[in-house]
Amino acid sequence: MKKQKTCRYCQQPAQLLRKGDQGYPYWRDYGPTWTCVPCGAWVGCHEGTTNALGGLANAELRDWKIKAHAAFDPLWQAKIRRDGCTKSKARRAGYKWLSEKLGIDLKKTHIGYMSVEECKQVVEICASVGQRDKTPETNT
Ligand SMILES: [Zn+2]
Structure with a gap:
């Protein structure tokens, strides 16, 4: 089950990104992240899932x-x-x-x-x- 996350700064829906996707916040692989591409806030996921660890953070x-x-x-x-x-x-x-x-x-x-x-x-x-x-x- 994919839980949708919303950016707390600009209220945009966050995108689930993986390393290599455009907008992925880092060159290192931090696993899947929920990322707000417009403002660059993001949050990682619990290991092996796409459940965010918390709210998006800048x-x-x-x-x-x-x-x-x-x-x-x-x-x-x-x-x-x-x-x-x-x-x-x-x-x-x-x-x-x-x-x-x-x-x-x-x-x-x-x-x-x-x-x-x-x-x-x-x-x-x-x-x-x-x-x-x-x-x-x-x-x-
Ligand atoms: Zn944002």
């Missing part, structure tokens, strides 16, 4: 997503070490905590779907926790 947003992950991931990774829980449980607890801090619905709390503004908030929130005690409090 260069600025991709950069902020990397920063948000760099700020957020160590927090739930610390929980694995501290509580000895599984990766998925720690990550779920981390996202639950993040959704409460951001005040957005848990279902929408995924860095893959966030805007630049939300990514900036994630970086700030995680940095403030990092100062204090390195690990977020979570109700599990």
